[in-house]
Amino acid sequence: MIRKSIISKTTISWVTKDKKKCGWIAKAVYVQCILVYIGSASILNCMWSPDYATMDFDKLARIMYLFDSQACGYKVQVAKTVGNLKFSNNTRGLKIYPIQWKPALVTVSTRLSAKTRIYIEMSLSLHIIWMMITFVFHFFTNNSTKIRFTKISLAVFFYASVFVIIFDLSMAIVYVSHIKQSLTKGMVLRYSGWSVQLRLAAYDDFAGWLPIGASICWMRGIFLLGLNIYICKIIYFIRKKIKKKEVGKRTKFDSNPPIPEPKSYPPDDKNILYFRSGESTPYIKKDIRKDFVHRVFY
Template identity: 45%
Template sequence: MLRGSILPETKPVYLLPKEKNSCVLISDVIILQCLFVFVGASTIIFCVWTPEHSTEDYDKLARIMYLYDPLACGYNLRGSSSITTLQLSNETHGLNLRPIKYTSAIITVSTKLSSKTRNYINLSIFIHVIWLIVACALRILRFAKKLRILVLTLNATFYVTVFVILFDISMAIVYIAHVQQSLTTGMILRLSGWGVEMKLKHFDNFGGWYPMVASLCWLRGIIIFIINIYMATVILFMLRRLRKSEFKKKLNLRENLPIPDASYDLNLKNNVLYFRAGENEPIVMNKPFERSYY
């Protein structure tokens, strides 16, 4: 057996069977989340949550605050036709006073919260489309034989998942700040511009529950949010193991190079040193008669 045929053992770096099962589970969870988001977002995009026929206060306020945008859905809010105003006489009775000019009351309609929610939903749909594509790629390419393709797929899944987590946190912070605009249910009704269209049974109840629930929905009910963090952690551990295995493979090849076969260099045969027993200095055999004598 030639020495050059003795090579160090080089096993290909693949995902373990347990890791492949984890990839399937992660991709299934991501696909289900995306489908739920698409269904929920479509109800807002296609104006399903119209508050015209709602009866309960909580249902009305949830729809007019976040779920239904009248400007995007083509719904014209009516202006007020009967607003009582205090009219003061302009008679100054000879005093040095500036008279008050009478102006009619003006109602402003603001659908800022529902309009922004619609924009955020459109952005969320775009992000979840990318997340869905990455999850499908992870499910298909988990059997990839090329390490570069496998690492690229895991990296894409990890970074997109982290981006979704950060996006959910930012949206939750934005919506929890809406508590300042919803201290009472009457404040929500006035700021939304629906004060003429509908009435509430209780105007003084606390209305901060609505932005709190909206913030909780952006965090996917906390439980799914924690699951997403766990999935990102599992993918990170897979990447670390693959990189560690690949590093060990390269180190093994570098430290255990194949043993070369013996070779004879004919160019050096005239400069060989010969040693005699008991002599401390070698004798160089360069002359032809010396080589023939010995």
């Protein structure tokens, strides 16, 4: 049996092995966030212009996902292969305004690249929040001595990591569905509107590798996605271990209640009924002074 004063000082120990696991988990998240920041900055700052691409898949990847011509203010060059009609400006003295000749212009569709830009902004905001949560998680798991703050940081980091995994998987599903628009390289050019601007070496080759590759990138190359799932598994078992220790301690104290602390009471033994050893009838203790006065004077 344990006294209550000892129980109040008993705390659940934070295992050093689990603390080291949380340390490398935080570093892994930092590396992922930095990579996402670099990739997002390259897309949002319009660094993937198709003018510098030479290979077919490089050109198609840029115009399909990486480069939003409308957001980047890209001016499409004059289409030289489109025929232009020229009219004479000689009005022959009539009050007719002459026709101003302009070269044919080409517009391109930015539907997929514009959506990609929006998804990148969402992912960037999500990773900023995830990195802040990871910083708090790393601080409390490494420095905090109170298990309550450690439990809260573990729970918040766990649910944030699960949300990041769900977001990546949902984006991967969205991008793999674009394969129906990219069965051939020519289809990518037609859907994007760059058919006049760009030239390819082969138009009938399979181009479905582009959405598949984009889907794999959203899944962090599959390896990092598996690492994040493994991280969530580790955090889940650490939280479960802490809860198990808490439940075990409460159960032990419920089944074996502690001895209460001793308390002092004022002595008051008047009119107490008790038995002397060997007697079958109770004896009531009387006041000796009153009994002596009664015998002497009465």
